[in-house]
Amino acid sequence: MDDVQQLGEMLRHYADSEAHKKQQLDIQSARWTHKLDELFQQIEHWLEPVKTVGLLEVGRQAYTASSPSVPVETSTFKTQKLTVQITGKTVEFVPDVMGAGGSISIAVLGLTAARHGSVSLVLAADKNDWLWKKTNGLKDPDTFGFDANFLAAQLQSLIPRDRA
Template sequence: MDDVRQLGEMLRRYAESEAHKKQLFESQKVLWASRITELFEHIQQWLAPVLMPDLLTLNREPYLAFSPSVPVKTSTFKTEKLTIVIAGKPVEFVPDVMGAAGQISLAVMGLTAARYGSVSLMGLADGSWQWRQANGLKESDVFTFDGNFLASQLQALIPRERG
C-alpha cells in the first residue's frame, strides 16, 4: 500500500501545482492585457498627428491570443491586435500567448522584408518595450521602442519617387 499512498501524494502535489499555475496565469493575464492596451494607446497617440485617410490608418480589433503550446481552441486570453495601414501596406501588432515569467511578445508583421527577418516587441519588467529584429542565426538587434523609432520603421514602407 506504500506505492498507492505515494501515488496519491504525487497526484495531490500535481493537482496543487496545476491549480497554482492556472491562478498565476489568470493574474498575469490581467496585467498582460492592460500592458497591451497601454502600448496600443501610446501608438495611437504617437501617430495621431499624421493620420490621413487612405494614407495612414489605425484599427484595433478583438483577438484571441494563442501559441503552439496553447492552441486557439483552448486559449482563454482575449486581447486585441492593432493594424496600421500605411500607403496601402498593413503592419500588424499581434500578441502571442504569454511566455516564461510573464514575458509579453507581439509579432510585428508587414515589416519583415528580407533585411529584417522577424520582428517582435518584448515587454520589459520596467514597463518599457523593446523592438527585436532577428535575422538568421545571429544575435537579435534590439532597440528601444518609442514613437520616433516606430515612425522611422514606417517610413521604409512609403514608396520613394524615382527621378
Template sequence: MDDVQQLGEMLRHYAESETHKKQQLDVQSARWAQKLNELFGQIEHWLAPVKTVGLLDVQREAYVASGPSVPVEVSTFKTEKLNVQITGKTVEFVPDVMGAGGLVTVAVIGLTAARHGSVSLVLPADKNDWLWKKTNGLKDPDTFAFDANFLASQLQSLIPRERI
C-alpha cells in the same frame, strides 16, 4: 504514516500546488492583456497627429492568440491585434501567446524587407519598456528601445520615394 494517509497528504500538496499555479497564471494573463492594451493605446496616441491628416489609419481587431501548444479553439488569450494602414500597405501588431514568466511578445508583420527576417516587440516579464527586436537569419537579433520616434522611422520606410 500508512499509505492512505500518505496518499491524502500527496493529494493535498498537489491541490495546493495547482491552485498556486492557476493563481500565478491568472495574474500573468491579466498583465499580458493589460500591457497589450497599453501598447496599442500608446501607438494609437503616437500616430494620432498623422491619422487626422488622413494619410494613415489605425484600427484594432478582435484576435485570439494561439500557438503550437495552445490551439485557437482552447486559447484563453483573447485580445486584439492592431493594424496600421500606410500608403496602401498594412503593418500588423499581432500578439503571441503569453511566454514563460509572463513574457509578452508582439509580432510586427509588414515591416521587414529581409528574406528570412522577422520583427517583434518584446516586453520582458519584469520590465515596463518594450523592445524592438529584429532577427535576420542566424545572427544575434538587433534590439532597440521602442518609442514614438523609432516607430515613425520604421513606418517612413514604407513611404515610396519619388525617383528623379
C-alpha cells in the same frame, strides 16, 4: 504514516500547487492583457497627429492568440491586434501567447524586407519598457528601445520615395 495517509498528503500538496499555478497564471494573464492594451493605446496616441484617411489609418480587431501548444479553439488569450495602414501597405501588431514567466511578445508584420527576418516587440516579465527586436537569419537579433520616434522611422521606410 501509512500509504493511504501519504496518498492524501500528496493529493493535498498537488491541489495546493495547482491552485498556486492557476493564481500565478491569472495574475500574469491580467498583466498580459493590460500591457497589450496600454501599448496599443500608446501607438494610437503617437500616430493620432498624422492620421490621414487613405494615407495613415490605425485600427484594432478582435484576436485570439494561439500557438502549437495552445490551439485557438482552447486559447484563453483573447485580445486585439493593431493594424496600421500606411500608403496602401499594412503593418500588423499581432500578440503571441504569453511566454514563460509572463513575458509578452508581438509579431510585427509588414515591416521587414529581409528574406528570413522577422520583427517583434518584446516585454520581459519583470520590465515595463518594450524592446524592438529584429531577427535576420542565425545572427543575434538587433534590439532597440521602442518609442514614438523609432516607430515613425520604421513607418517612414514604407512611404514610396520619388526616384527623380
